[in-house]
Structures are given as C-alpha cells and as structure tokens.
Amino acid sequence: MAVHFLHTSDWHLGQFFYNHSRQYEHEQFLSWLLEQIQQKQPHALLIAGDIFDVINPASSAQKQLYQFLADAHALAPHMQTLMIAGNHDSGYRIEQVEPLLEKYNARTVGVVHKNDKGQIDLDRLLVPIYDQQKHIVAWCLALPFLRPAEITGFNEHTTNSQNAIVYLHQQLIAEAKKRKMDDQALILMSHAHMQGGETSDSERPIIIGNEEALSTALFDDCIDYVALGHLHKPQKVQHAHIRYSGSPIPLSFSEIQYKHQIVEVQIDPLKQDESRFQFEAIAIPRCIQLHKIRGELNEVMQKLKALPEGEIEQIDQREYVDIEYHTLTPPLPNLRQQFEEALPKNRYRLVRISRQYLSAENDNSTIAKICLEPPTPEKLFQQIWEKQGYSNDETVLNDFMSLMHEAQKSLEEQQIR
Template sequence: MAVHFFHTSDWHLGQLFHNYSRHLEHEKFLTWLLQEIGDKQPHALLIAGDIFDIVNPSSASQKQLYQFLANAHDIAPHLQILMIAGNHDSGYRIEQVEPLLAKYNAKAVGIIQWTQDKKLNLDHLILPIYNSDHVIVAWCVALPFLRPAEITGFNEHTQDNQSAISYLHQTLIDEAKRRKTDEQALIVMSHAHMQGGQESDSERCIVIGHQDALSTDLFSEDVDYVALGHLHKPQKVGNEYIRYSGAPIPLSFSELNYKHQVLNVHIHPNKNISEKIQYEKLIIPRSIALHAIKGELQDVFKKLEQLPDEGALPIDEREFVDIEYYSHTPPPLNLRQQIEDALPKQRYRITRIVRKPVTRADTDDSSISKIDLAPPTPENLFEQIWESMGYQQDTQVKEDFLTLLHEAEEIQHKNTTSNEG
C-alpha cells in the first residue's frame, strides 16, 4: 500500500514584515494549497511547525488557519491534517482546540505528554495515517519543538537534554516500528535544527543541550521519511529522505531567491530503495515581489527609477523594497523623502534604508579607508555596544532592533511631514 502526503512547514501566519502585514500573501498561498489538495487528493497534509509567527497569535491569523482547515475538509473529506508546534508556537494553545480540529479530521501535537507513571504518552505522539478507504497506510511520529522543561527530569533516561532527546527518538521510533506492518510506511515529523542544515537570517537560533543542532543519526534506517520544519530553505539533510520543505513565502530578504515549495511525497514500502519514495516539488507562486537594492547612493536612485511602474496598488499588494547604500559624503537630511519621490507612487513599500560603511570593495579609489568614511549608523552603534557587552551576534535580537528603528523612523517621518504641512 502506498501513502501519499504533502509536506509543508513554517507558515508563520500573522507575521509582520518590518511592520507590514503578510495576511494577503498567506491567503494567496493557502488558496493555492487548497487547489493543489483538490487536484491531487493526498491522504495527509503534514505541517511541521511554526504555524503561527508568535505564541499569542492574532484573531485574524487564527481565523485564517481554521478557515483553511474547514475549506480543506470540504475539498477532500478524507484528508488528514497533522501538525506540530514549532518554536514560534504555543504548544498548549494549538492543542486546546482539539474538539474543533477533530471536526475537520485534523490533529495537533503541541507538547510531549507524559503519563502519571512518567512514561511517554505514545498514542499522543504516534499517529496513524489512513487512505480514503480508512485503511492505515503509514504511522507518523510527531515531535514538536523540544523545550528542555517538557522533556527532562521525568525518569532515569531524561536527566539532561541530550539523553532526553535520544530517549524520545529511540522510544517513539521503536514503538512505531512495532505497530507498523511491512506494507505501512514510517514517517517522522519534527521541528528542529539538524546538523548540516542551511540557515537564513529569519530563523531564531535554537540551542538544545549546548548544541546548535541535532544529529540525523537520531533517525534509524527503518524510517522512510523525515518531514522537518524550522529552516526556511527547502533542502535535504544528509539523506534523500530527510528534508525541510521550507517556508511558503520569503520571511526575510535573505530568502529572496528561495524556490518556495510544498513537497508532494509518495511512499511505496514494498518497492526497492530506488523506487520506494517519489518526490515532486510543488513550486509556490510568489504573490508579492521583493526588491533588494544595494550600491552607491547615486546607483541606488538609478535602480529605483528602473523599477516597474504599472500603476497604483492597494497597500497590502505593494511590492517590498529594501535599500542598503553607501556614500562618500553624509546623506541628505531628507533622504527618505527623496527615495519615496523616486519610487512610482503607491506601488512599493520601503522596508529599510540602511547606510553601510564604505570599504575598498565598494570603490575604485584605493586611498579610501576600509574603516570609516561613513559616520556610525544606529545599526553600527547597536552592534558595537552589543559586542562590547560580551554578547554573541543574535539574528533575532538584531531584527527586533531594526524593527524598533524602523518604527522610530516612521514616527519621525510622519512628524516631519505634519510640521511641513
């Protein structure tokens, strides 16, 4: 018997992108996904964590998820939707609505549950996948993001994070192997940072047991497929069958060139290794374009003037523009206004305007120093103070600072405009 499922992750519903809503982009992705479900009719949809962007999601983003579940159930009544909590999710929150999820043939695993005698709740973490005839075709080990407080100190096997992680994987995979038949597939769905995985700027650092990433050795050769979430770049890790599906939309400009996708997977347990698993990458159409403009300030203005001008758009449909420039002289005080004037009206949204220090690589003049023709920017000063305090670079902290800086710039710009009026 074959099992057919979609693998997706890291939706980050409710994300604010430099204070701009992504609701429309997510809505278009979910509409596209419903079309693919209707066309291909998989047995299951696996969502490998980070369903929401924050642990306390807005009512609009929750409604977006539950409306999708209802629509998917209408299109494919046999479809099972299995999802796990990521590091951005509240595991308790996504499990609280279990009665609602059951109505749509959906199941959420948010936390590692233990019994009163301090054993794993196996039925909560090992889920059957059925075909349209309600025959079990696979077993899925569902491993949400492993928080130390939820996995350590329960028995002699969980005295520290590393031993607890090994114990969980071995125990659950061994039990799933015991339950399955030769005709049923074994799948592991996990939200984790695996060794060898390529990161982008938008992922938060995960540190478990003083290690940056987990080893793929946790998955035995008896596992047919590992559906991973957390890293936003679609990729395989170590083996063909260990894969990140990636995020459905770019969550930072470092993901500008990713081919965002959902993996369409068929597993035939009884076939030989070369024919056992079939993968199809379903490429997600990008609904809102991103433009990264970099270079000397004069060149930046030229690039801005070359951006397409195809008429005004509603605010939620406008394309994103991120600007990193360098200049040999101090920028004009009204730089932001000049940039906005250079852009086609009501067509684009500016995410950042960042001045970079001048380096020899930026200019042909060898007399220009690598150090400091540009005065320090707020970003430079923040990084210098952060490092002087002995902290390591943290992408999320930097992103939070840039968000606050952007808010301050917007307030200053509005005040300036109001005073000029």
C-alpha cells in the same frame, strides 16, 4: 498501497514584515494550497511547525488557519491534516482546540506529555494515517519543537536535553516499529535544526546553551521520510528522504532567491529499493515581489528609477523594497524622501533603509553599518552588554537565550491557565 501526502511548514501566519501585514500573501498561498489538495487528494497534509509567527497570534491569524482547515476538509474529506508546534508556536495553545480540529479531520501535537505512569506518552506522538477505506497506510511520528523543560527529568536517560532528545527518538521509533505492518510506511515529522542545514536571517535561534544542531543519525533506517520544519530554505539534509519543505513566502530579504515550495511525497513500503519513493517539489507562486537595492547613492537612485512601473491600487499588495546604500559621508536629511520620489509611483513599499560607511582607503571595507530593522531581544542584549564594556562572550549570550526560552515557556503556561 502507497501513502500519498503533502509536506509544508513555517507558515508564520500573522507575521508583520517591517510593520506591514502579510495577511494577503498568506491568503494567496492558502488558496493555492487548497487547489493542490482538491487536485491531488492526498491521504495527509503535514505541517511541520511554526504555524503562527508568535505564541499569542492575533484572531485574524487564527481565523486564517481554521478557515483553511474547514475548506480543506470540504474539498478532501478523507485527508488528515497533521500539525506540530514549532518554536514560534504555543504548543499548549494549539492543542487546546482539539475538539474543533477533530471536526476537520485534523490533529495537532504541541508538547511532549507524560502518561499516567510518569513516562513519555508515546501514544500522543504516534498518529496513524488512513486511506479512504480506513486502513492504516502509515504512522506519523510527530515531534514538536523539543523544549528542555518538557523532555528532561523522565528518568536517568533524560538528565539533560541532549540525551533526552536521543532517548525520545529511540523510544518513539522502537514503539513505531512494534505497531508497523509490512504495508505501512513510517514518517517522522519534526521541528528542529539539523546539522548541515542552510539558514537565513529570519529564523529565530533555537539552539540553547552548548547544544548543537541535531544529527540525522537520530533517524533509524526504518524511517521512510523525515518531514522537517524550522529552516526556511527548501533543502535535503544528507539524504533524499530527509527534507525541509521551507516556508511558503519569503520571511526576510535574505530569502529573495529561495524557491518556495511544498513537497509531494508517495511511498510504497512494499518496495525495497529506491523506487519506493516519489518526491515532487511543487513551486509556490510568489504574489508580491521583494527587491533588495545595493550600491553607491547614484547607483541606488538609478536602480530605483529602473524598477518596473504600473500602479498597484491596494497598499497591502505592493512590492517591498530594501535599500542598502554605501557612502563616505553622513546622509542628507531628506534622503528617504529622495528614495521615495525615485520609485515608480504607487507600486512599492520602501520598508527598510540601511547605510554602510566606507573608508576612504578602501571603498569595500565597512566601518559601520546602521540598520533600521527593529532589534531582536538578543541583539538588544548584545548591544547593552558591549556598551557596558564587556567583551562579546558566547557563553553569556547562550545563558541569556536560555533565560529567554524559560520566560517564554512560563508566559505560555500562564496564558493557558
């Protein structure tokens, strides 16, 4: 029997977009997803990490997730919801609610644990997927975002994160092969940055030190499908069966052109040729549009006035506008007010204005760019480092990022206690 599942990731519930809540957009997506579940009745829903936007999500974001799980279970009681933690999630936090998740036929894998023998607990990472008759139709190899502190130090094969990642994949795939029957599929779900993956500017860097993006060579030929999370653009990675589903909504203005989707997958493991796979990308409707306006001041004003009219009553449903204007001179003090007045009334939210100074010799050459976007910790560090007169050293930045991840890890553990 073929296994039938939906692949999604990077929901980032609780995200604030330039201080504007995305709750309405997430509500619309989750309602749409429930319709897909009701219609398609899959064996499983796979959520490949970054369920929440921050490790300590607001109660409203947590409520969105748990209400969705309850509604999904009511519409498809046999469907399993399998989730892994991403780099934005607290793996410990999402594992804490296992008794609640069991009521909704849901399971989460947040961290890599040790068993009683001090070895990697492979049992927790191998999750069976059942059909309505309670027969196992597939095994899901669930790998959350792999933090070095959680995967190193098990044995001589895990002395650093690079060889630990290889060892973990080898051990997990070997164990899955032992359990797999001929009529069962193997699905690997992972939150990672793969070599060749196309990124956007909204993805938090997860490559630490001198580590590189992971190679698809980690995935044995026995793996029928790899459900990836982390990169927000839907894309294949070298092979048709290795895919990022992408995020359900644009998480930055760089993602305006992304075709947000979930992936519907059917695999018949008894077939040996390519006909065993069936993939369908199901487009997610975009409920709030994003507009990026660029150009000289006069050109920007014209583009703003040409935007579609028609008032939108609810502020949290209005469309987003990002302006980047090019100039040779300093801005006028009331420029933001002028931009606001040029926009059609009560339809848009002007969330970001940036200025690009152009040289007199060549209008296309940038002298300086000023951006009002809140800086990330790594950007703040770079600015302070450069102000002290030091050069932009990649090694120093990598060390800072390593400290950031260790601090994040320590904070998570303190919250759990």
